[in-house]
Amino acid sequence: MTHDVGYLDQTRTNAPRVPVTKFTPLPVSAGTDYETVAASQTDQVLGATGAVGDYLAGVLIVPGTTSPGAVSIKDGNGSGIAIFAGGAGSVTTLHPFFVPIGARCVAATSSGWKVTTGANVTAIGVGAFT
Numbered sequence: 001m002t003h004d005v006g007y008l009d010q011t012r013t014n015a016p017r018v019p020v021t022k023f024t025p026l027p028v029s030a031g032t033d034y035e036t037v038a039a040s041q042t043d044q045v046l047g048a049t050g051a052v053g054d055y056l057a058g059v060l061i062v063p064g065t066t067s068p069g070a071v072s073i074k075d076g077n078g079s080g081i082a083i084f085a086g087g088a089g090s091v092t093t094l095h096p097f098f099v100p101i102g103a104r105c106v107a108a109t110s111s112g113w114k115v116t117t118g119a120n121v122t123a124i125g126v127g128a129f130t
Contacts, residue, residue: 037123039064043074043114047129050076050105050112058100059083059115060124063091069118071099076107076114086118101127 035046047054061071061084070086083099084090105113112130117123 037115046113046125051130054105055128056101057127062096062122064120068121074114077110
């Protein structure tokens with residue numbers, strides 16, 4: 001799976017969409033927090049505690065092999081959302097790649113963004129976290 005272009009919605013109402021591509025870096029206004037997620041982690045909260053309103057600009061996925069595991073995110077205790085399926089031959093190089101999200105956490109129970117990683121893949125969540 002490749003992501004050639006995505007769009008980052010700014011935090012202001014009616015703000016223009018900002019293109020995020022492999023050639024255009026993520027704007028600093030997207031948030032300056034980051035948190036690393038090791039391989040084989042389940043529901044790691046981004047930030048110290050996580051809260052409603054936390055902003056997830058995106059996730060940098062770092063494959064460790066050409067057959068890395070999957071990566072998913074959760075808004076609080078909601079259902080997992082697969083952002084990278086992983087598996088045999090899912091990547092041809094070990095180059096990290098960015099998956100733009102551009103969303104705020106809205107789940108009030110067990111709030112905050114959570115990331116789950118499979119074997120042989122790490123991730124870095126980027127945004128504004130509590």
